Amino acid sequence: MSQYPSLSVRIWRTRPWNTNPLMRASDRFEALVRMLAAAAMLVAIPIAGAAGTAGYTAAAARISSDNSAKVAVTGAISGDLKRTAVVSARSEMTETHAEAPVRWNQNGRSGTATIEVPDTATLGDEVTVWLAPDSSPTGPPQQSSVAVGNAIGVGLAVLIEIWGAVLALVAFIAWMLGARRRADWEREWRQIGWQTGSDRR
Known part of the structure; x- marks a missing residue:
C-alpha cells in the first residue's frame, strides 16, 4: 500500500503549470491566486515596516515638540x-x-x-x-518608548489590513470556484442519470 503524499508534495502537485490532464482550469486558476496571495503577503511585510518607520518618525517629532513646550x-x-x-x-x-x-x-x-x-x-x-x-x-514629558509603541501599532495595523484583505479575497474566489464546481458536478450527474434512465420519474 502506497504512503499518502506529504503536504509539500500535494502543494507541489497543485501548481498551475502542472501537466496532469485531470487538473481542471479552475484548479489552475485557484492555485495561481494562492501563489499571488502568498507573494502579496510577503511584500506586505516591508510595506508594514516602512509604515511603522514613518509612524515612529512622526511620533518622535511630535513628542519632542510637545516636550520642549512644557x-x-x-x-x-x-x-x-x-x-x-x-x-x-x-x-x-x-x-x-x-x-x-x-x-x-x-x-x-x-x-x-x-x-x-x-x-x-x-x-x-x-x-x-x-x-x-x-x-x-x-x-x-512623554518618553521615547511611546513613539516605539506607536510605530509597532502602525506597522501591525497595516500588516493585518493587507493580510486580511488578501485572505478575504482568496476565500471569496475559492467559494466562487467551489460553487461553480458543485454546479458543474450536479449538471453532469443529471446528464449521467438521464442517459442511464435512473433520473426518470
Missing part, C-alpha cells in the same frame, strides 16, 4: 486628597491614585488645578506641575 513649576497641595482605587490591567492588582488641588506661581501669575499627586502626599507638600504653553496643566 514647563515645570513647583506647586503646593492646597486641599484634601481624593484617593481612587483602580485595578491595573497589566498586573490585575489594585492601585491607588490620588488627586488634590494644587496652587502654583509662574512669572508673577498664580494658578490652581486639581492634578494627580503621590498617594503619600499631604496638605502643603510641594509637587511638580507641568504647564503647557498656555499655562494650563498638562501631563509630564
